Amino acid sequence: MQSFELDKTDLSKLKKAIEGDDQLLAETLAEYHASEIAILFENINSGDRQRIINLLEVEKASEVIAEMSEEAHPEELLIQLHPEKRTEIVEELDYDDATDIISQLDEEEQQEILEDLSAHDAESIRSLMSYHEETAGGLMNTQMIKVNIYLTKKDAIDEIIRQSEEIEEFYTVFVTDNEGCFRGIVSLKDIIKAKGNVKIIDMVNVDAVYVKADTDQEEVAKLLSQYNLTSIPVVDEHLKLLGRVTFDDVMDVMEDENTEDILKISGVSEDEELAGNWIDAVKSRLPWLIINLGTAFLASAVVRYYEDTLAHLAILSAYMTIIAGMGGNAATQALAVTVRRISLFDLTDQQAYRTVLKEFTVGMINGAVTGVIVLAFAYFFDANLMLGVVIFLAMTGNLIIAGFTGAGIPLILKRVGIDPAIASSIIITTFTDVFGFLLLLGLASKLLL
């Protein structure tokens, strides 16, 4: 009994055990929870992973594989195992975990695994594989506790105990009618507390939230979080109960969605693996950099247009970088706050309008304050007040544009049904570059030459 996480001491202890014989390794592994061994797997090679899986009891081995992160590729480990061991492990896995792992393999390998399973297991996994990965159907587990609405307390408890032999964890008892349609939920606590002759129908909570199988995973996560549910039932179009999505699946979804948000807003493809190799990273980022290059040429065309102005007053180049850099950062700030707000709350039209107005105001004030600093600098170091005034105007103007686009573009994208996070810093900073240069160089060519 301890409060544990896998620290460096544990890691080196486990690595040392790997160098020893099977008995030492097995004894050391016994001290660790399956999810800790799954973390260890991120730090050891494929051969050692297989050896450990073969040493563990089937139940623990399957837990380890279920707990491995997607990026550690449990499917590769699974396919390399001896077919007999593999079948034992897959049969021990929850259907939703088995589906997630097997669906990462190519079709031939999927067949190889599925045909070794019992007909019932293979059928269950095949039917789960038919749902899109990022929907309630793709997340759900078909193993759950369900009782008929017409059962009495006593029969319901017997039924729950019978069903719970196969299900390690459950939080809510689902209630169905004779047609298998979802009718509500009841807590185990309420069943126990009920008098002996009470029926499920007398205590079922019919106001329970449920989702359709094709509901997007983000929506499922929102509902579960909003209503503080440990699990949410999944139904088909006729309300037939198909399965349940549990809070631990949703926590993983939340983490994935947040990773995607941070990556997209930073101009990285949302499906880049954080621990992927350089080839994956180049594939994921180069397209965005080439888009950025295109937009940079646009900003550079503005500079090119004012080449004469710059030749006459080369010091402007030094201020260009300041205006562009400040605009880019102010836009990124407005973008981050707005994208995050859209992702957590649904904004009404009025709130969207107010957000843009707010960012406009913030840009104006921040632009004026930083503009005055640069004005003072230009006056004292370059002894040129008019240059300072031009820079002040360009800074204020550019930070207004930064706020306006940083908030406005994601809101517009959301309105037309495009993911707002795609309005990444790459897109937004083009606006501030182009307008920053136009303002600075345009005003300079009019007022300073």
Add this chain to the structure above:
Amino acid sequence: MQSFELDKTDLSKLKKAIEGDDQLLAETLAEYHASEIAILFENINSGDRQRIINLLEVEKASEVIAEMSEEAHPEELLIQLHPEKRTEIVEELDYDDATDIISQLDEEEQQEILEDLSAHDAESIRSLMSYHEETAGGLMNTQMIKVNIYLTKKDAIDEIIRQSEEIEEFYTVFVTDNEGCFRGIVSLKDIIKAKGNVKIIDMVNVDAVYVKADTDQEEVAKLLSQYNLTSIPVVDEHLKLLGRVTFDDVMDVMEDENTEDILKISGVSEDEELAGNWIDAVKSRLPWLIINLGTAFLASAVVRYYEDTLAHLAILSAYMTIIAGMGGNAATQALAVTVRRISLFDLTDQQAYRTVLKEFTVGMINGAVTGVIVLAFAYFFDANLMLGVVIFLAMTGNLIIAGFTGAGIPLILKRVGIDPAIASSIIITTFTDVFGFLLLLGLASKLLL
């Protein structure tokens, strides 16, 4: 029974009901779940909020207040209510929710609320307020189901039923000894399944994970998510059981931490309220922009140093913006991937080293590819091959620096115990600006003049 969320139709229906009399409003409210009314509250004024709270039964009113987001300021609503109503609502709230809300008020208002409560409630809330908000103690609820390890099955069930009168939701039964120390967990299911003469001590799972009251909330969230727990027990230094943190608290923590990550990486203070007004936003962002201004002067000093070079070859200004912009974006990409990876996984030294090496390689390749494009452009449009070569070298060099710093700086910060997300784009892009200009203008002054 439906799959519901608060859409526009619901919102306008509720708003219309607000314009009607109390009876219509009460009837309409009855159709909605407390967490839906909490969402409605984000769109109506303070007077309407109070009226609705007064119309609802105490139980539902307290649920609405508990479900309001921190940014909707439930504490302001609470303090404005009639003292009698307020006391009823606070007494109905879970202690952890009451603590969160009351601790947002100033000391005088806190006293005002606490002195109306029963001595026991006030004492419980005061003791919870003594823990830091972002620790297990600050998150925990003291209401939980716990049984003595020496009880028999039958007595334990009686005890659980008795305790569950006050606790709406529970997922796990905690086991303590005669000294109140945490000894493990047992599931309600296992108790029910047990034979009549079995004692708790025979079925308790002593390997349960627990946390100390001062454990950081991020650590609590990681453990709960890693071990798929619905709740985690919180103990003091003598292992005395103090309370529990539940999965729904942790989901809120995950959302908050993710918001903070996105804000920090974008150069926004982590505690800026997403829906805050422009004054808050200026306060939160202006300091970062002024830091950025300081670093921009640094980059601008490089440009200033090469003023003569630029006066001779003004076209370099047009390429400067491209080199700097590309470097900034490549650095942001590397930063986002690295910061997110650090926040989800603990990296070993070897993994950290490999990450920097990977980003170095990615920078080199992306720099060379985009550099060749710009080289070709310079050759065809400016008929200057040597200029193209200089730009190619500057681009490749700058994207290598981008990868190196984008990955290296957050990893170093993590190693020395500073939050890696603070290595925001603002800090990182300074490096790419300064080095990009140095490379481009330095090489140009040597090779082109």
